[in-house]
Amino acid sequence: MHEYSLSQALLDGLTEHLQAHPVEGRVRAIHVRKGELLVLSEEALAEAWRILTEGTAVAGSELRIEKVPVKVRCPECGYAGPVEYATEEGWHFVVPILACPRCEGKAEVIAGRDLAIVGLAVDEPNHTSADPGSPSLPAP
Amino acid sequence: MHDIRVPTEDVLKHQLELAARNYEQLRKRGIRAVNVMGAIGSGKTLLILRMAERLKEKGLRVGAIAGDVAGDDDYRKFISAGLVAANLSTGDDCHLDAHRVGHALETFPLAEADVLFIENVGNLVCPADFPLGTEADLVVISVTEGDDMVRKHPKIFAQTDVLAVNKVDLASFVGVDPGQLVADYRRLNPHGRAVLTDAKSGRGVDDLLSSLGL
Numbered sequence: 348m349h350e351y352s353l354s355q356a357l358l359d360g361l362t363e364h365l366q367a368h369p370v371e372g373r374v375r376a377i378h379v380r381k382g383e384l385l386v387l388s389e390e391a392l393a394e395a396w397r398i399l400t401e402g403t404a405v406a407g408s409e410l411r412i413e414k415v416p417v418k419v420r421c422p423e424c425g426y427a428g429p430v431e432y433a434t435e436e437g438w439h440f441v442v443p444i445l446a447c448p449r450c451e452g453k454a455e456v457i458a459g460r461d462l463a464i465v466g467l468a469v470d471e472p473n474h475t476s477a478d479p480g481s482p483s484l485p486a487p
Numbered sequence: 488m489h490d491i492r493v494p495t496e497d498v499l500k501h502q503l504e505l506a507a508r509n510y511e512q513l514r515k516r517g518i519r520a521v522n523v524m525g526a527i528g529s530g531k532t533l534l535i536l537r538m539a540e541r542l543k544e545k546g547l548r549v550g551a552i553a554g555d556v557a558g559d560d561d562y563r564k565f566i567s568a569g570l571v572a573a574n575l576s577t578g579d580d581c582h583l584d585a586h587r588v589g590h591a592l593e594t595f596p597l598a599e600a601d602v603l604f605i606e607n608v609g610n611l612v613c614p615a616d617f618p619l620g621t622e623a624d625l626v627v628i629s630v631t632e633g634d635d636m637v638r639k640h641p642k643i644f645a646q647t648d649v650l651a652v653n654k655v656d657l658a659s660f661v662g663v664d665p666g667q668l669v670a671d672y673r674r675l676n677p678h679g680r681a682v683l684t685d686a687k688s689g690r691g692v693d694d695l696l697s698s699l700g701l
Contacts, residue, residue, distance in 0.1 A: 349582065349613050356498035364495050375488065385499075386615050386642050433641070433674055442641040446677045453678045456646075460616075461497040468490055 350387055353462060354395035358403070361464050365404060371472035374405045378466035382415045382459040383443065408467075417443040417459030423452035430454075502617060505585035509620025512592060513603065518550075520603040521699055522583075522619045524643065525627035526636075527609030530653040532561045533686040534627055535604045536568050538696055540689075542602055543569075547701075550600030552591050554583040554607050561606060571599045582613035585620055602701060611636070615643035623699050629654045630663040637671035644672050649698045650681045656688065 357379065377396070381387060389412050396410045420427045426449040433442040447454040513520045525531045532553075539549040550571040553561035562574035575583065575591050588605060595603075605621060607614045618624075626647045628636050631654060637644045644650065650672045652665045669681040680698040684691035 349616065353498055357495070360495040360498060361493065364493055370491055372489075378493075384615075384642060384646070386612050437638065438641065439638055440641055442645060442675055444675060444677065445645055451677060460499065460503075462499050463497045464493050464495045466490055466492050468488055470488055 350391035351395040351399070353387065354392055354399050357462070357464055358396070358399055358405070361405065362403070364464075370467065370469050372470040374408045374467050374469050376409045376411050376468035377405065377464055378468070379410055379412045380415050380461060380463055380465050381412050382461045383417055384456070384459045385462060387462070411468075415459055415461060417445070418457050419445060419447065419454035420457045421447035421450060421452045421454045423447065424450040426450065426454070427457065499616070502585050505589050506618040506620035509585055509589050509592060510622070511620075512589075513597075513620065513622070516597050518597060518600055518603050519701060520605060520619075520621040520623075521701075522605050522607060522614075522621040522624045523627065524607045524611070524614045524624065524647070525609065525651075526611050526629070526632055529609070529627040529629040529632065530684075530686045531606050531609070531627050532564055534651060534653060534684060534692070534695070535606060536564065536570075537686050537689055537692045538604070538701070539568060539570055539602075541692055541696055542701065547601040548599055550595065550597075550603045552588065552595065552603065552605045554587075554605065556580070556608055571596055577608060581608055581610050582617050583607050583619060584617040588619045611640040611643050615640075615646060623648045625649045625651060625695075625699060627651045627653050628668060630658040630665055630668075631661050634663045634665070634667040637668055637675065641675055644679070645675045647676065647679060649695070650676075650679060651684045651691070651695055652681065653684045653686055655683045655690070656685045 393410045400406045417430050426447050430443045431448045523531050542549050551565040552573045552575050554575045559574045565572035573591050573595050624647045652668050655665050658665050672681050682695045682698050
């Protein structure tokens, strides 16, 4: 239910960035990194983006969402890295278990709660084709 | 077509910073705060009132912030029970956030509370993404919601310090096994603490307070 407010926050950040660092050419796609712990519907985010960007410099751009896996740091054994997941039958989702996978200690989440725009796919400045094609995205 | 790196800021970072500010403000005043989450009708308000009774017996002063979409029903219950309280209507928003709570703390008589319960809007989805800056997070499930609630909303339970399975006196009437909820919670959250409660009779309230470190 907070997809619209977070889409607006993404758009505000991008608008500010583009004012300071303008790009030439039409923006076709927006590369977003989304932490897998966030309870956000990707469909709702995309729809919110479509509506909120109407009339802006990035109108018509497509949101490309990349899921960021959870990473933890364990203060007990020093482990830092990915976690284990509850994948057995009966769970409706693949759920990260927020404990240290090495010593089972209480671990601190260091990735997987973030939401940020990290890249754009932009037409060449003189691009005139009506076909947007399939924009490629920068590596994460 | 070409690709451009755009290092914009994490849009949730601001919320985390505000939560850290709330945490610091409460910590320096020695206030123990608990974010109380759970679905509508799970029994959050009554459980807070029961915990407040016990804490008062221990000589602690209890405050509460009543987060709701609209109205002041819970706020009035807190005031009637003699708690220091504030009402926090979100105006249709489905969760509290650190920004709203920060403003509520600006006017809350913090000098009059040792423990502060912040009752979130009834919702098992959105509050998971918005830490408030409390020392502990509690989620309340009523057995009447069904024994698959942890499986349906795993992300909030994976990140919560304490689970209260409430209305356990009704479990046999609705054919729900509270043990299933506890087992699912422990699978997801090996360090979480689960307590069976019946707020109406007061069963389990002392255990719940111990689990919250209060």
